Amino acid sequence: MSSSNRLSPSSATPHNRQAASLSVEEMYFAYPNGHEVFHSFSLQAQPGEFISLLGPSGCGKTTLLNLLSGFQTPLSGTILINGAPVRPEMPELGYVFQSPQLFPWLSALDNVRFGLRMQAQLGVKAQKDKAMHYLSLVGLASSADKLPYQLSGGMQQRVSLARALALEPALLLMDEPFAALDAITRNNLNEETLRLWSELGQTVLFITHDIDEAIFLADRVVVLGVAPQGIHEEIGIDLPRPRANLHTRKLASFAEYRAALMGTISDVMTTP
Ligand SMILES: Nc1ncnc2c1ncn2[C@@H]1O[C@H](COP(=O)(O)OP(=O)(O)O)[C@@H](O)[C@H]1O
Ligand SMILES: [Mg+2]
Numbered sequence: 001m002s003s004s005n006r007l008s009p010s011s012a013t014p015h016n017r018q019a020a021s022l023s024v025e026e027m028y029f030a031y032p033n034g035h036e037v038f039h040s041f042s043l044q045a046q047p048g049e050f051i052s053l054l055g056p057s058g059c060g061k062t063t064l065l066n067l068l069s070g071f072q073t074p075l076s077g078t079i080l081i082n083g084a085p086v087r088p089e090m091p092e093l094g095y096v097f098q099s100p101q102l103f104p105w106l107s108a109l110d111n112v113r114f115g116l117r118m119q120a121q122l123g124v125k126a127q128k129d130k131a132m133h134y135l136s137l138v139g140l141a142s143s144a145d146k147l148p149y150q151l152s153g154g155m156q157q158r159v160s161l162a163r164a165l166a167l168e169p170a171l172l173l174m175d176e177p178f179a180a181l182d183a184i185t186r187n188n189l190n191e192e193t194l195r196l197w198s199e200l201g202q203t204v205l206f207i208t209h210d211i212d213e214a215i216f217l218a219d220r221v222v223v224l225g226v227a228p229q230g231i232h233e234e235i236g237i238d239l240p241r242p243r244a245n246l247h248t249r250k251l252a253s254f255a256e257y258r259a260a261l262m263g264t265i266s267d268v269m270t271t272p
Contacts, residue, residue, distance in 0.1 A: 019047035019203045020082045020092045020170035022068070027077030029067060036228040037063045041077070043222065043231065045171075050197060050204045052214035054261065055224030055232075056269060061207045064224075065175045068205065069095055081171055094169025094202070098176045100160040102148040108135060108155075109144040112163045119167075134162040137196060154185035158192070165196060172197075174206045178213070187245045190216050194243055211265065215239070215257045216248060223261065225268050232271070233264050 022045040030036040037060040045051055055061050066072040068079060070088035079086045081093070102111045112131035116122055122130070135144055138158040148156055157177060164172060174193075178186040190213055197204055208214050214221045218237050225232035237257060239248055248254060 018170060019201050021045065021047050021080075022171060022203060022205070023078070023080040023083075024068070025078045025080075027067065027074045027079065029063065029072065029074045030228075038067075038074075038230055039228040041230040045203050045205065047170075047203055048201050050194075050206065050217055050219045052218035052221045053205060053207045053224060054211065054214040054221055054265070055209065056226070056265065057209060058227070059224045059229075059268075060227045061209075061224060062175055065095070065173050065205070065207060068171075069093055069173055091167070092170040094164035094167050094172045096157075096160055096164045096172070096174040096177045098179055100148070100153075100156040102156055102159055102163075104148050107145050107147060108140060108151065108159045111148070111159055112166050115163060115167050130166055131162075134166040135159070137165065137199075138162045138192065152185075154181050154189060157181065157189065161189075161193070161196075165200065168200075169202055172202045172204045174204065176207055176209065179208070179210070186210075186213065187249075191243070191245055193217065194241075198242060211258055211261045212249065215254060215261065216243060216245075221257075221261065223264050223268065225271060229271070232268050235260065235264075 024041060024043045027038050027041040029038045053061060053064065063072065067074055068086065070086040070090070081090060103114065106114065109128065109131050112135055113127050116127040116130060132141065132144060135141055138161055140155060140158055140162065143151060143155060151159065178189050181189065194217060206217055215237055221235050221237060222231055223233045224230065235257065239251065239253060
């Protein structure tokens with residue numbers, strides 16, 4: 001993992017789609033079996049904002065991302081991305097799952113290239129250049145030809161991140177992407193995520209159940225209550241950027257945010 005804050009040079013210049021706004025208004029959602037997950041849920045994200053969504057297991061985090069990406073449809077209320085109702089095929093959207101979900105028979109490069117094949121205007125050479133550019137950004141240029149089983153869990157998740165970034169999303173939705181990784185790898189990938197975000201400038205919704213990760217990354221931490229309560233509390237994170245593990249996590253204000261959020265999560269768990 002490189003500690004550099006600069007991107008690798010590449011001939012494949014990123015498109016830099018403008019960051020998207022997100023507006024969720026009065027959303028109601030229940031599963032077909034009647035299980036209610038959101039009653040009257042509203043959330044706004046400004047273009048370029050980094051929001052961490054923090055909440056206990058089962059509170060509806062994955063359901064929320066499935067709704068925001070258009071894979072599930074609210075029973076009422078609206079979800080707008082740049083003012084338009086969300087659809088799963090919107091080019092603005094990028095999605096990183098908890099498990100990397102790579103095709104085991106494709107190399108790292110071809111996994112990143114996979115989504116680009118749908119972009120009909122790109123020839124094979126341009127697809128490969130772009131895929132290589134994003135693999136380089138996540139520090140995996142030298143592993144481009146490796147198959148997923150030859151990569152560590154952290155490297156696989158970086159391929160998955162490169163695959164999402166290669167589509168140059170204006171809104172990046174991440175569902176506990178580093179939860180299965182050891183703490184050191186996770187901290188490194190947190191730093192990497194911020195470096196990429198500061199260069200590419202998307203709007204990011206990052207779901208996690210890890211308080212430190214939520215604080216380290218975000219401009220704003222949104223704490224979800226037990227379903228169908230929705231948002232329990234929001235807290236703005238006013239830590240200086242750029243953030244670095246060795247510096248930021250040691251700040252007194254970081255410890256204060258952690259203490260406050262531990263209290264909030266404890267309230268969430270005890271609120272009937
Ligand atoms: N397909 C489904 N049908 C019915 N209930 C579901 C379904 N998927 C998830 N749930 C329930 O909805 C709630 C929220 O689930 P989920 O969004 O996966 O939570 P989280 O990601 O926060 O752990 C949980 O109580 C879960 O059991
Ligand atoms: Mg989940």
